[in-house]
Amino acid sequence: MSPSGETSPSQSPVTADDLDLAVQLAVAVLREAPPAAWDDKAGSLDWDCWETVEHLSDDLFAYAAQLGLRTPPLDREVPFVYESRRPGGPANTVHANRKAGPVGLLQVLEASAALLVAMVRTTPPQTRAHHVFGVSDPEGFAAMGIVETLVHTHDLAQGLGLAWSPPADLCSRVLARLFPDASSSTDPWPTLLWATGRGELPGQPRLTTWRWHGTPRS
Template sequence: MHSADTSATSATSDSAIDADDVRQVVTLAVKTLRNADPQAWEAKAGTLDWTCWETLEHLADDLFTYAARFGLAEPPTSTVLPFRTNSDRSGGPANVFFVQRASGPEGLLSVVEACGGLLTSVLRTAPSSTVAFHVFGPTGPEGFAAMGVVETLVHTHDIAQGLSLEWSPPRELCTRVLKRLFPHVAIGADAWETLLWATGRVDLPDRPRLTEWRWYNTRGA
């Protein structure tokens, strides 16, 4: 495992990820998932043990808790914020919040879009030198933007599989996020397929599927 470097080093131009990228990918994800059969959300999300509803709820929770870190003038760098987390069921995701089931898929999609907007807003206003905690190492706003993008890309893939939808995100964005968070991964002919491989979703002709994986969000990691 590589050591973490918490210095606020600026991203290189070919791997920079910012708040606009978060807004873009969340908007694209919501647009795609609105095409789903409203009755299909209890299907399993791809290869996950979670349902499509639970997985999107988890994504909203990720985006919200990423944003909350930067609500503090001096975010903690060695621990998460002390939210109370719990699961709706055994084996389900442990979240800070859950979406009212009565609101239906449209309510869930609205919450995801709102949480993406929160993360977008705080990333636009947080000083670039600010560093906050993440389990893979403390990092700044640009690192959290990249993580928010990856979470959205791959979990939308999981959900789209369960809902029988097509999800084909911008390859240029996939390339940048691979360079930013997966510098140890050689990018193949299709950056999206490479990202799915790097996050343990698929195998490739020359690369067996990963059973363990991680990203490197800190610069110099």
């Protein structure tokens, strides 16, 4: 809380609107990708750019599904079948039809995100559901979806040759929600990249392992 009694942006709750904004910004950038670049490697990942969008779509779908049960399990994920299309590729439930091209791939991403946006908007805030990084609430799953979207779009932008820099206030809110030990005195976007093992900060070693903390703060 600021001296005036107002809530700072980093202390504000993460919302479904925040998630929707993150995805719409990401999709707008990815629509600019050269069609031939989708088979290129996505940044530091072992996946190509097409596979990375499928993985992101699958994350968002899975988070929505986890919140979708009347009584979500707290000890495991909803048991969908996850399959890789090649050795070393991401294990997903969601796969896009290659015949639909990049336009169809981004439709799969947008549709998967819309499911999570809707679930965050309509699920009671006291609901809890399983995640490997801590049993979480709808706000936590929104924040997780945003982090997945922002950092994987960073990976994709590197592979596709695009510029990507999401809003600082959005990064601040998800850092406060999921990475409470991260620095609040450095720029939010580089800090989020550092917290997810994708960048460096002055005076901080680059992370080789990382996790977020999805457990509700209160």
